[in-house]
């Protein structure tokens with residue numbers, strides 16, 4: 157068996173194409189969607205992700221507003237930048253790029269974001285609505301990586317209802333919200349959320365129809381852990397040095413040999429990452445549409 161590739165680049169391109177016409181309609185009605193980003197420090201990964209988000213905005217017609225603070229920024233500086241973004245009328249939604257440098261309390265900073273401008277769905281009000289299963293009029297943006305994973309499975313017709321999902325990693329941006337999303341009414345999966353203290357990780361993965369690996373441990377997930385035909389989504393990414401070339405390259409949490417057992421496999425890079433970015437754009441557009449309706 158060779159797994160079908162869950163192509164995040166192509167799927168994200170399709171999502172962006174669909175968004176472009178909605179953005180044109182918003183603009184025709186005088187609503188200009190604007191994404192703000194707040195980046196603190198000079199982590200190379202975060203810088204590259206933020207740059208990508210601004211490129212995506214330019215591609216689809218969303219304005220983007222960039223606020224960069226040096227690594228030496230104090231918590232008071234970050235607080236003040238968040239207050240400014242809450243007040244800026246051209247910013248219809250924004251994100252605080254994570255992780256923040258050591259010494260900043262991420263949860264406290266996320267709590268300062270105006271929930272109506274929370275483009276990442278990480279404010280406690282929006283995460284709370286996900287817990288409560290509130291949908292419809294009280295629009296809550298979903299965290300981008302979980303939303304991207306579900307969207308990709310949907311577009312590849314991978315069944316979710318009644319299926320067993322094992323998520324590796326309980327982080328704020330992926331594992332925790334993904335467990336909530338998959339168990340929501342309408343998606344109806346059964347989820348095992350594993351973490352560093354899980355006793356027999358291989359056994360938990362072996363029973364899964366869908367496996368999501370989001371820990372940042374290169375090639376942790378082995379082919380012998382995978383049920384034949386399962387869908388495997390490789391989210392964690394690590395920068396490693398290539399032994400032959402000595403150059404830096406990116407590697408995922410899933411051993412490439414998993415392709416011989418899985419039914420579907422997302423590459424990394426080129427899988428869930430581009431979908432994360434596409435779902436951020438979708439959140440910004442949705443929030444702008446609600447302004448129009450309201």
Ligand SMILES: Nc1nc2c(c(=O)[nH]1)N[C@@H](CN(C=O)c1ccc(C(=O)N[C@@H](CCC(=O)O)C(=O)O)cc1)CN2
Pocket residue numbers: 201204205208251252253254255276300301329406424425426427428429430431432433
């Ligand atoms: N505020 C947030 N911070 C972080 C989030 C998030 O959703 N909100 N998620 C991750 C980082 N992230 C988005 O910010 C992100 C990660 C990866 C990609 C991506 O497109 N990756 C490419 C490879 C990119 C490269 O060459 O370095 C891929 O997978 O093909 C986009 C966004 C943590 N922080």
